[in-house]
Amino acid sequence: MYDKLANDLNIKFKRPGLLLVALTLKESFYRLAVYIWAKIHKIPVQWVSKGKLKKMEPNLTPKAKGGILFPTAGIVSPYEVTLALAENAITNGVKIAVNTEVIDIIVENNQVREVITNRGVIKTKFVINAAGLYADKIAEMVGEDTFTIRPHAGTILIFDKKLQGHYNHIITRIPLKVDPRTKGGGAAITVDGNPIWGPNFRENYDKENYSTEKEDIELVFKKFSELLPKISKRDIISFFTGLRAVAELKSKSNKNEKESDFIIGPTKIKGFINVAGIQSPGLTAAPAIAEMVVEILRNEGAKLIPKKTFNPVRPTNPRFSELSLPQMDEMIKKDAKYGNIVCRCEKVTEAEIVESIRKGATTIDGIKFRTRAGMGRCQGSFCLPRILKILSRELRITPEKITKRGGNSYIVCCETKELRRQNIERN
Ligand SMILES: Cc1cc2nc3c(=O)[nH]c(=O)nc-3n(C[C@H](O)[C@H](O)[C@H](O)COP(=O)(O)OP(=O)(O)OC[C@H]3O[C@@H](n4cnc5c(N)ncnc54)[C@H](O)[C@@H]3O)c2cc1C
Known part of the structure; x- marks a missing residue:
């Protein structure tokens, strides 16, 4: 499904393949078992001998005894997919209410009637509960107290793009036991060429705690440097x-909670559909989940008529950094802002930043996710003040009002002279 989506929406989608590597005798034995299991389940798989493995991945540890390759495993950028789908939905007439919190849901005669938000009331017969970590709270609003969402943390390390080509597949060790809570992570390469390692798995029952512990970084680094020992900690440019x-089903006594798979389906309240507990691989499964939800909506009584004018294609401009020199010249002749490189690491131009603001970016991260400005080696230390100025100019607001990611994540409080004046007044 992703091949078609990527083509229509102009998003980057690569299939580097998943390479499971055996480092020990026990893993070599399991390697055979996993290979046979994949064959039985008709999953495309290839046996990789020690010699072939060395040719495929020369920087892999010499301890590698062989591997198996799942050639169809793919990679997308989660924020690129989300933004592309949202842009295409808007083009096709969908209204998206951002910064709008659902506070309550009104049910009458066992049927959904209204959604109360902090920005007004939405009258509707159907609600799809896809609220991620807060799906349990949304379900409680209609009296569906059947599951709890437990957050489980996972840390990912991002490496410098200069390592591009150091390895070419998504690589991990042969798993000796299957943990339903995690696929175990891997050493992958983003669609933009940054090696990434992780995630690990840590229980963390605070839905707002996104902090990264030193131990998480150590653990992820140790796990994958056993496979790729030439990569140094100094090559880490960021982590998150x-x-x-993770959904846990409540038992009738509400005492024993049992970890659950995705919870997708109608509920006892007509028109209220759960799409909850969508842990990993929720991004991979999303297009298939969407098709399921269409059928559920139909069964719930929604009249769904295919839109004749629906346009699945999202036109995009190629990134300036990916153009040839003559093409770059051409762009600069058309718009001089292409001649001003704002983010040096990722070679993002002023014209691309202005374009992303016109498409809806209002924060520093909004620009970062659309253009990659600030995602390079220096992590925005060069371009952040420049982007702040452009945002301020284009949105016609003062820099103090600009946030990193909405809420109270302000970047600057006031001008230095103003700060001095305030201090004098206070003293
Ligand atoms: C570390 C990590 C690694 C992962 N790796 C992979 C991977 O390799 N492959 C893969 O397929 N998947 C992966 N996943 C899983 C994937 O990211 C999720 O499955 C997916 O993001 C879930 O999407 P969702 O739309 O269900 O929830 P979310 O993306 O969490 O969206 C829920 C939305 O609901 C909003 N919301 C919540 N409460 C309210 C309210 N009261 N009012 C209004 N809005 C509300 C939130 O603001 C949020 O925008 C990974 C996840 C993590 C954490």
């Missing part, structure tokens, strides 16, 4: 921690 929304 995400929270998986």
Whole structure:
């Protein structure tokens, strides 16, 4: 499904393949078992001998005894997919209410009627509960108290692009036991060429705690440097921690909670559909989940008529950094802002930043996710003040009002002279 989506939406999608590597005798034995299991389940798989493995991945540890390759495993950028789908939906007439919090849901005669938000009331007969970590709270609003969402943290390390080509597949060790809570992570390469390692798995029952612990970084680095020992910690340019929304079903006594698979389906409240507990691999499964939800909506009584004018294609401009020199010249002749490189690491131009603001970016991260400005080696220390100025100019607001990611994540508080004046007044 992703091949068609990527083509229509102009998003980057690569299939580097997943390479499972055996480092010990026990793993070599399991390697055979996994290979046979994949063959039985008709999953495309290839046996990789020690010699072939060395040719495929010369920087792999010499301890590698052989591997198996799942050639169809692919990679996309989660934020590129999300933004592309949202842009295409808007083009086709969908209204997206951002910064809008659902506070309550009104049910009458066992049927959904209204959604109360902090920005007004939405009258509707159907609600799809896809609220991630807060799907349990949304379900409680209609009296569906059947599951709890437990956040489970996972840390990912991002490496410098200069390592591009150091390895070419998604690589991990042969698993000796299957943990349903995690696929075990891997050493992958983003669609933009940064090696990434992780995630690990840590229980963390705070839905707002995205902090990264030193131990998480150590653990992830140790796990994958056993496979790729030439990569140094100094090549890490950034790291982050995400929270998986793991659903736990409540038993009738509400005492024993049992970890659950995705919870997708109608509920006892007509028109209220759960798409909850979408932990990993939720991004991979999303297009298939969407098709399931269409059928559920139909069964719930929604009249779904295919839109004749629906346009699945999202036109995009190629990134300036990916153009040839004559093409770059051509662009600069058309718009001089292409001649001003704002982010040096990722070679992002002023014209691309202005374009992303016109497409809806209002924060520093909004620009970062659309253009990659700030994602390079220096992590925005050069371009951040410049982007702040452009945002301020284009949105016609003062820099103090600009945030990194909405809420209270302000970047600057006031001008230095103003700060001095305030201090004098206070003293
Ligand atoms: C570290 C990590 C690694 C992962 N790796 C992979 C991978 O390799 N492959 C893969 O397929 N998947 C992966 N996943 C899983 C994938 O990211 C998730 O499955 C996916 O993001 C879930 O999407 P969702 O739309 O269900 O939830 P979310 O993306 O969490 O979206 C839920 C939305 O609901 C909003 N919301 C919540 N409450 C309210 C409210 N009251 N009012 C209004 N809005 C509300 C939130 O703001 C949020 O925008 C990974 C996840 C993590 C954490």
